[in-house]
Amino acid sequence: MEFTMGGRLEVRITPADVGKRVSVRRRSESDAAGSKFTDAVGVLTSWDAGVLSITPKNGESVHIAESSLVAGKVVPSAPARRRGPAATFAELAPVCARAWQPVESEPLGDWLLRSAAGFTRRANSALPLGDPGTPLDEALARVKRWYDDRGLPAYIQTSTGAEGTQEELCAELERHGWRREVTAQVRIAALAPIGDLDADVAPVRLSREIDERWLSRYQRFDTPGPHVLKVLGSGPSVWFATVPGDAEGEPPAAIGRCVVDGRWAGFMAVEVGAAYRRRGLATAVMTALARRALDEGASAAWLQVEEDNEGARTLYDRMGFETHHLYHHFRSA
Numbered sequence: 614m615e616f617t618m619g620g621r622l623e624v625r626i627t628p629a630d631v632g633k634r635v636s637v638r639r640r641s642e643s644d645a646a647g648s649k650f651t652d653a654v655g656v657l658t659s660w661d662a663g664v665l666s667i668t669p670k671n672g673e674s675v676h677i678a679e680s681s682l683v684a685g686k687v688v689p690s691a692p693a694r695r696r697g698p699a700a701t702f703a704e705l706a707p708v709c710a711r712a713w714q715p716v717e718s719e720p721l722g723d724w725l726l727r728s729a730a731g732f733t734r735r736a737n738s739a740l741p742l743g744d745p746g747t748p749l750d751e752a753l754a755r756v757k758r759w760y761d762d763r764g765l766p767a768y769i770q771t772s773t774g775a776e777g778t779q780e781e782l783c784a785e786l787e788r789h790g791w792r793r794e795v796t797a798q799v800r801i802a803a804l805a806p807i808g809d810l811d812a813d814v815a816p817v818r819l820s821r822e823i824d825e826r827w828l829s830r831y832q833r834f835d836t837p838g839p840h841v842l843k844v845l846g847s848g849p850s851v852w853f854a855t856v857p858g859d860a861e862g863e864p865p866a867a868i869g870r871c872v873v874d875g876r877w878a879g880f881m882a883v884e885v886g887a888a889y890r891r892r893g894l895a896t897a898v899m900t901a902l903a904r905r906a907l908d909e910g911a912s913a914a915w916l917q918v919e920e921d922n923e924g925a926r927t928l929y930d931r932m933g934f935e936t937h938h939l940y941h942h943f944r945s946a
Contacts, residue, residue, distance in 0.1 A: 622684040628660040637685040656780035670774035672941040698913035702777040712872035712879040714847035722746025730840040738768035767945040775938035790946035800934035804914045808903035814893045817901035829864040848872035867894035871902035878906035880916040
């Protein structure tokens with residue numbers, strides 16, 4: 614990370630740069646003499662009373678005393694991709710939302726309050742894709758009341774790490790006592806290479822409908838009530854994939870779900886039974902779904918994966934998926 618100008622470290626940012634992406638170097642607290650430094654890169658979300666707040670890609674703000682700064686500069690926005698399709702956050706965020714729709718929703722300005730009887734945070738969180746149409750304090754109070762009325766914790770889903778994402782909102786949520794619980798990566802890739810993979814290791818059945826066998830492999834609920842079926846069946850063009858198990862009557866060896874929405878194909882609910890892992894079944898499921906999505910005119914792929922799911926991240930790396938941005942769920946205090 615290069616900060617020097619003519620051989621000298623310089624602080625080239627001011628409070629006027631709030632809202633821009635910056636890179637700073639500060640003295641570590643453990644060494645006031647300045648022989649040790651710590652770097653931070655993110656959006657400068659505030660500069661008040663001698664303290665800077667910088668929100669990096671992980672959504673958790675870093676607070677830095679102005680007196681500890683030894684260098685700082687404005688840097689270009691993080692690139693949206695290294696390979697694969699070009700995409701803006703403004704395009705991709707609504708596509709992701711349409712692929713996992715709630716049972717009940719209500720607008721709050723440009724925000725959307727979403728509920729599905731508690732089935733997944735994504736379907737039970739406020740989605741802030743613009744101005745709530747009211748001061749933030751009032752908007753947050755409205756969000757809390759709306760979820761309290763439904764007996765649910767209040768969550769807001771935010772995004773960071775790409776042009777146009779919500780680092781400033783993340784910092785405001787922290788200042789209002791909301792806490793980040795979960796972070797996931799939104800990854801994108803070209804669709805055709807996934808469909809071209811040599812993955813015919815098992816028969817993959819595709820269907821428009823969910824059946825009891827598919828649900829018996831899905832691990833994200835206790836009882837498959839109508840709210841679960843509604844969320845899973847939502848989206849512009851939904852496909853379900855099933856790889857049968859070895860024995861009659863047992864849960865499928867693997868399953869998956871794909872939602873085709875214009876040029877995008879979103880992959881979700883890819884699960885493989887413990888006894889069937891390392892056979893290439895997850896790849897087979899995604900390849901079969903990709904081929905169907907290509908037939909429907911899609912050309913780009915996206916998916917979401919939690920940061921601690923190392924096995925899935927390794928698989929998606931091999932398929933060419935690159936992180937576009939991160940999303941987080943903040944829970945009210």
